[in-house]
Amino acid sequence: MFLKASFSIAPVLAGMLVTTGVAHAQENVVLEYWVYSDFAQGEALKLQQTFINEFVAKHPGVTINIAGKGDDDLLSGQIAGAASGTGPDVFMNSTSAGSSLVEAGALKNIYAEWMATPESFRAQFNKDLIAMCTPKPETMYCIPYTGYGSLMFRNLTVLEKAGVDTKAPIRDWADWLSQMEKVKASGKYGVPDMAQNWASFLNIYSGVAEASEWGADFDTKKTLINPEKYAKAADFLQKLKPFSTGTNVNDQATRDLFISNELAFYVNGPWVNPPLEQAAKASGLKYDWVMVPGATEGKKAGVQGYEFIGVAPKANAKLAFEFAAFVTEKQQMIRWAAALGRYNSNVESLADPSVSGNPLLAATAQSARTALYNKPPFFLGTFPNSYWSAITDNASAVADGQMTPDEAAADLVEELNEILADD
Amino acid sequence: MSSKTTRSIAHYLMLSPFMLLFAVFFLYPIVSGFFYSFFEWNAAQSSQFVGLANYTKVFTSRSFEKATWNLLVYVSITVPLGIFVALGLALLVDSFSGFWAKFFRSAFFIPVVMPLFLAATIWRWIYAPNFGLMNTVLSWFGMPSVQFLTDTGTMLYAMIAVDIWVSAGFNMVILLAGLKNVPRHYYEAARLDGASTFQQIVHVTLPSIRPVLFFVITYGLISALQVFDIPWLLTGSSFAEYGGRANTLLFPVMDMMGRGFGSVRFGQASAYGFMLTILIVCVTAVMFALRKRFGDA
Numbered sequence: 041m042f043l044k045a046s047f048s049i050a051p052v053l054a055g056m057l058v059t060t061g062v063a064h065a066q067e068n069v070v071l072e073y074w075v076y077s078d079f080a081q082g083e084a085l086k087l088q089q090t091f092i093n094e095f096v097a098k099h100p101g102v103t104i105n106i107a108g109k110g111d112d113d114l115l116s117g118q119i120a121g122a123a124s125g126t127g128p129d130v131f132m133n134s135t136s137a138g139s140s141l142v143e144a145g146a147l148k149n150i151y152a153e154w155m156a157t158p159e160s161f162r163a164q165f166n167k168d169l170i171a172m173c174t175p176k177p178e179t180m181y182c183i184p185y186t187g188y189g190s191l192m193f194r195n196l197t198v199l200e201k202a203g204v205d206t207k208a209p210i211r212d213w214a215d216w217l218s219q220m221e222k223v224k225a226s227g228k229y230g231v232p233d234m235a236q237n238w239a240s241f242l243n244i245y246s247g248v249a250e251a252s253e254w255g256a257d258f259d260t261k262k263t264l265i266n267p268e269k270y271a272k273a274a275d276f277l278q279k280l281k282p283f284s285t286g287t288n289v290n291d292q293a294t295r296d297l298f299i300s301n302e303l304a305f306y307v308n309g310p311w312v313n314p315p316l317e318q319a320a321k322a323s324g325l326k327y328d329w330v331m332v333p334g335a336t337e338g339k340k341a342g343v344q345g346y347e348f349i350g351v352a353p354k355a356n357a358k359l360a361f362e363f364a365a366f367v368t369e370k371q372q373m374i375r376w377a378a379a380l381g382r383y384n385s386n387v388e389s390l391a392d393p394s395v396s397g398n399p400l401l402a403a404t405a406q407s408a409r410t411a412l413y414n415k416p417p418f419f420l421g422t423f424p425n426s427y428w429s430a431i432t433d434n435a436s437a438v439a440d441g442q443m444t445p446d447e448a449a450a451d452l453v454e455e456l457n458e459i460l461a462d463d
Numbered sequence: 464m465s466s467k468t469t470r471s472i473a474h475y476l477m478l479s480p481f482m483l484l485f486a487v488f489f490l491y492p493i494v495s496g497f498f499y500s501f502f503e504w505n506a507a508q509s510s511q512f513v514g515l516a517n518y519t520k521v522f523t524s525r526s527f528e529k530a531t532w533n534l535l536v537y538v539s540i541t542v543p544l545g546i547f548v549a550l551g552l553a554l555l556v557d558s559f560s561g562f563w564a565k566f567f568r569s570a571f572f573i574p575v576v577m578p579l580f581l582a583a584t585i586w587r588w589i590y591a592p593n594f595g596l597m598n599t600v601l602s603w604f605g606m607p608s609v610q611f612l613t614d615t616g617t618m619l620y621a622m623i624a625v626d627i628w629v630s631a632g633f634n635m636v637i638l639l640a641g642l643k644n645v646p647r648h649y650y651e652a653a654r655l656d657g658a659s660t661f662q663q664i665v666h667v668t669l670p671s672i673r674p675v676l677f678f679v680i681t682y683g684l685i686s687a688l689q690v691f692d693i694p695w696l697l698t699g700s701s702f703a704e705y706g707g708r709a710n711t712l713l714f715p716v717m718d719m720m721g722r723g724f725g726s727v728r729f730g731q732a733s734a735y736g737f738m739l740t741i742l743i744v745c746v747t748a749v750m751f752a753l754r755k756r757f758g759d760a
Binding site: 111112115116119120123136137140143144145229233236237238285286287288290291292293296297302415422423424425426428429432433436437463 | 587710
């Protein structure tokens with residue numbers, strides 16, 4: 041595998057080296073590479089270290105230090121590092137944090153370097169995501185890297201005990217609610233509280249809304265949320281309330297309830313699968329995953345988000361770009377997806393037979409085809425910090441019955457527009 | 464050059480490493496923070512002087528009003544209650560000797576050394592609606608489930624309970640050290656005069672540990688004014704979304720961090736930080752003035 045990977049990427053890298061006119065073989069250079077903490081643990085770290093070793097083998101004198109960081113540490117470190125010049129050379133982050141990083145000057149415009157790579161390399165990536173990384177002509181801030189599409193994990197023991205036919209697909213929200221009624225009657229919980237954070241709310245709202253009805257327009261300073269669709273989602277949140285655990289989807293308690301056969305549905309990203317898989321081996325947890333149901337038959341809900349790899353505008357930027365291009369290249373992404381079952385932005389890698397057969401990856405890819413982007417638009421404007429809180433506050437209030445769905449929708453749109461205008 | 468001057472130069476030279484580090488790591492950040500509070504600055508582009516606009520923007524924002532009110536309520540409850548609990552624990556531990564004294568002292572100190580992330584995870588489980596420990600106990604008495612961390616009427620008090628649980632052990636150890644220094648014959652004299660246990664605490668213990676109490680109260684106030692980590696973790700906050708439902712657990716340091724690293728408004732964050740610093744300095748000055756007025760003992 042290693043030889044195959046090395047040979048197949050060789051022309052790409054050679055092309056890049058020739059076209060960018062950079063050769064770093066003799067230099068003693070240290071690149072600081074910051075990743076999300078789950079990329080710097082266990083199998084993921086081993087694979088990342090393998091990529092680093094392969095790159096270093098072709099670039100004698102180069103040292104790459106990988107460091108895993110939590111979400112907030114990653115963002116604050118990159119912003120503070122941009123100001124002080126002490127930040128990483130090459131790093132990951134979420135596209136939803138892209139604008140903040142651009143504003144802070146943490147991301148180099150890599151358009152020239154990108155265009156200097158071979159066409160065969162550029163064609164490997166999801167075109168929508170390349171467009172996302174290129175918010176303006178000749179301005180490119182990132183190479184799309186990994187990603188996710190949300191899924192609904194189902195506890196089959198809970199559902200079977202409640203008398204739900206788990207082989208029949210969930211048609212729509214009404215069907216989903218009827219299954220939850222059976223679950224509740226059997227003394228178990230249906231879902232976590234889907235109004236407690238913006239992502240779980242979006243998993244509901246996306247069941248009725250289209251991509252153009254989420255996010256904000258920074259030119260007009262208006263939210264794109266459609267109040268009628270929001271009211272429908274809010275109405276459904278009220279209907280979900282009696283079946284809810286009352287806990288946030290990200291709470292350890294929620295996961296524990298699912299694992300201990302107390303919770304039927306658990307809507308989250310594919311990253312929750314490893315502990316569930318472990319529980320299946322250790323305690324016999326019976327579960328599967330399906331698409332998040334939409335309001336009507338045929339409509340699927342879900343959230344998709346992406347991580348990118350960016351380069352800091354520092355002295356070693358060209359070498360950092362080469363490394364970024366190397367780790368996102370097809371052969372590395374094939375190994376990444378095959379070993380970890382993780383979705384990514386390199387569509388050619390996802391089509392590889394060693395990857396496309398992975399059921400979790402296939403489901404994630406299917407989810408990503410219809411799911412709404414998490415916090416669009418990317419790289420174009422920074423959302424004021426109260427924007428997302430306003431959505432969850434409103435959704436929670438309406439779920440608790442403090443407002444009618446129509447009142448809530450009108451209030452929310454007015455509030456979000458005020459927040460955007462005040463910024 | 465006289466020997467006195469030579470000695471002084473030597474002393475200054477010996478002090479210089481500290482002074483240098485103090486200047487770099489304390490004075491410079493404070494001065495530069497104050498400087499940037501008058502500028503629109505996003506860390507990348509050159510800063511632009513905006514006068515007092517950052518202060519006005521922060522001062523007139525809804526989040527500032529909410530965070531300040533939350534802070535006021537929080538400080539007015541958590542500092543006296545926290546010290547009361549810590550004093551109670553200290554008196555309890557002081558009443559034991561040998562193994563049990565060591566056992567309780569260690570047991571009450573465990574939350575202090577426990578990583579806050581772990582403590583918050585445990586408390587999120589305890590507070591979980593329907594099936595959490597607290598709600599299970601409430602259900603034994605036929606009481607309905609309480610959403611401790613999402614009901615705006617209970618969130619602040621639930622967080623104060625966690626805060627006191629975390630900090631009581633530290634304050635207990637400080638107060639215990641003070642209690643150990645109270646001469647035992649004071650109590651014997653009080654008992655001979657017929658003083659009850661409560662009277663002994665009020666008339667002997669508290670006056671004797673006044674300097675320690677001053678430290679605990681002042682330290683508690685300064686810490687409380689900078690509250691950040693516990694509400695941040697209990698509400699599962701991030702730079703994009705923080706403060707919990709309806710900003711019930713939004714506090715000034717959280718708001719400042721969000722403006723800085725969430726919205727990349729470092730000028731506003733600096734202004735916020737400077738206002739908070741002034742508040743803390745004023746509160747500390749008042750504490751010292753009160754100490755001077757009423758004395759140590």
